[in-house]
Amino acid sequence: MLGFLVHKDGDDVGVAVVDLKKGETARGRTLESNTEYEIDVQQDIPLGHKIALRDIEQGEKVKEYGEIIGVATKKIMKGEHVHVHNIRSLRWG
Amino acid sequence: MERQILAYRRENGKVGVRNYILLITVDDISNAVVEAVEKAVAGTLAIPHPYGRLQFGKDLELLFKTLIGTGSNPNVAAAIVVGIEPKWATIVAEGIAKTKKPVEAFWVEGSGQIKTIEKVTRVAVKLVEDATNLRREPVDISELMISLKCGESDTTSGLGANKVVGRFTERFLSIGGTVLFGETTELTGAEHIVASRFKDQKEREKFLKFFEEYQQLVKSQGVDLLGSQPTEGNIAGGLSTIEEKALGNIQKIGNAMIDGALDYAEPPKGKGLYFMNTSSAAAEAVTLFAAAGAVIHLFPTGQGNPIGNPIVPVVKITANPKTAVNMSEHIDVDVSAVLRGEMDLDQAADVLWKRVIETANGRMVKAEILNHKEFVLTKLYPSA
Numbered sequence: 203m204l205g206f207l208v209h210k211d212g213d214d215v216g217v218a219v220v221d222l223k224k225g226e227t228a229r230g231r232t233l234e235s236n237t238e239y240e241i242d243v244q245q246d247i248p249l250g251h252k253i254a255l256r257d258i259e260q261g262e263k264v265k266e267y268g269e270i271i272g273v274a275t276k277k278i279m280k281g282e283h284v285h286v287h288n289i290r291s292l293r294w295g
Numbered sequence: 296m297e298r299q300i301l302a303y304r305r306e307n308g309k310v311g312v313r314n315y316i317l318l319i320t321v322d323d324i325s326n327a328v329v330e331a332v333e334k335a336v337a338g339t340l341a342i343p344h345p346y347g348r349l350q351f352g353k354d355l356e357l358l359f360k361t362l363i364g365t366g367s368n369p370n371v372a373a374a375i376v377v378g379i380e381p382k383w384a385t386i387v388a389e390g391i392a393k394t395k396k397p398v399e400a401f402w403v404e405g406s407g408q409i410k411t412i413e414k415v416t417r418v419a420v421k422l423v424e425d426a427t428n429l430r431r432e433p434v435d436i437s438e439l440m441i442s443l444k445c446g447e448s449d450t451t452s453g454l455g456a457n458k459v460v461g462r463f464t465e466r467f468l469s470i471g472g473t474v475l476f477g478e479t480t481e482l483t484g485a486e487h488i489v490a491s492r493f494k495d496q497k498e499r500e501k502f503l504k505f506f507e508e509y510q511q512l513v514k515s516q517g518v519d520l521l522g523s524q525p526t527e528g529n530i531a532g533g534l535s536t537i538e539e540k541a542l543g544n545i546q547k548i549g550n551a552m553i554d555g556a557l558d559y560a561e562p563p564k565g566k567g568l569y570f571m572n573t574s575s576a577a578a579e580a581v582t583l584f585a586a587a588g589a590v591i592h593l594f595p596t597g598q599g600n601p602i603g604n605p606i607v608p609v610v611k612i613t614a615n616p617k618t619a620v621n622m623s624e625h626i627d628v629d630v631s632a633v634l635r636g637e638m639d640l641d642q643a644a645d646v647l648w649k650r651v652i653e654t655a656n657g658r659m660v661k662a663e664i665l666n667h668k669e670f671v672l673t674k675l676y677p678s679a
Contacts, residue, residue, distance in 0.1 A: 204636045207634070217450045217451075218533075249533075251450070252450065252535070266539060270538065271484070271539040272539070291535075292536075
């Protein structure tokens with residue numbers, strides 16, 4: 203079963219398409235290409251929320267849709283939940 | 296791809312998919328008249344609102360433009376305009392009369408509310424009789440103007456529903472249709488992509504000016520929109536930043552190129568894809584699109600949004616499997632199969648295309664069935 207989808211190759215995050223549970227191995231793929239991923243889920247991630255596809259350092263820019271969606275406010279490990287607690291906008295706030 | 300619909304060809308050649316006899320008020324204090332007539336005469340539709348007194352300058356121009364545009368919309372068969380004073384009611388009625396559709400103006404001053412209700416009621420009876428005698432005729436779907444705006448978005452919007460609408464938009468434009476999109480504020484972080492899609496440099500600059508004006512307004516108020524953008528519902532749905540929201544938002548136009556930039560409620564000069572300067576508040580934006588002539592609105596949603604419009608069917612599309620079940624009474628097109636990998640974007644666009652054809656032919660959408668008639672005027676600054 204598909205666990206998450208990724209907009210573009212090279213994105214740092216994927217989007218959970220089901221509720222992901224800590225400890226499971228989630229399968230994902232890039233939309234409109236065949237790149238496949240297998241990631242060990244580090245935290246519960248609800249449907250629609252983002253999962254880190256790689257380790258991201260604090261201060262690093264985060265990519266989705268092949269574009270920058272914000273900056274990491276703390277170190278994010280591969281498989282962790284990526285949301286307002288660990289990324290913020292570069293435009294507002 | 297099915298293209299023929301049965302729709303109303305209006306006196307000015309434009310095509311509508313509904314057949315309303317609209318009771319328009321120029322001002323808040325005339326609402327009671329149109330509300331009384333709506334109750335008395337079946338087949339009429341009143342659109343009361345809270346403004347229209349002591350507005351001036353650009354704000355007054357926008358009031359007139361929105362009221363005239365709404366009355367001129369091809370989904371409207373005939374209109375009655377009611378105000379307290381003759382001057383403004385006449386301006387609105389004369390604006391609508393340019394479409395050659397039946398329109399009459401009334402004012403409360405001089406005869407009082409009860410007599411005005413009687414006069415309006417008698418005319419409304421006649422207009423309903425005439426309008427219900429009009430017949431739908433075969434028309435190519437590309438003659439329709441369709442608008443786009445999403446709401447209560449989450450990441451499934453950018454991943455599914457908006458992308459399906461984007462695919463629909465590419466197809467609809469390829470056969471010569473006209474599409475409006477807007478949401479000036481919610482393009483923040485994706486404005487460079489929108490700007491790069493303009494075919495014409497002058498139109499691109501117009502867009503960037505609208506965008507910059509809004510950014511300046513936000514800065515001048517010394518506020519931080521974080522908290523209101525993304526909204527609480529957006530954040531609950533997984534959206535983290537305005538950039539992410541904007542990138543998801545623009546999936547609605549697919550890979551299409553943009554023909555022009557319009558100001559509030561301004562009708563496009565030709566066919567194609569147009570950006571309109573609008574608020575990102577759903578009812579406000581849809582009201583402005585309708586005033587520019589849009590006759591069907593496509594509304595992708597993630598967490599679910601009940602919004603409708605008095606004269607334009609608002610088609611709700613979701614890719615969120617939970618919303619499709621939990622808010623089913625608001626959802627017209629469920630494309631959650633895209634998220635499960637069971638349906639590709641083209642197949643989902645086929646499903647949406649079919650529903651748009653059905654909606655054009657008269658099938659009611661959920662927002663119409665649930666009586667959602669949000670008519671919300673955009674106010675630029677305080678009244679005098």
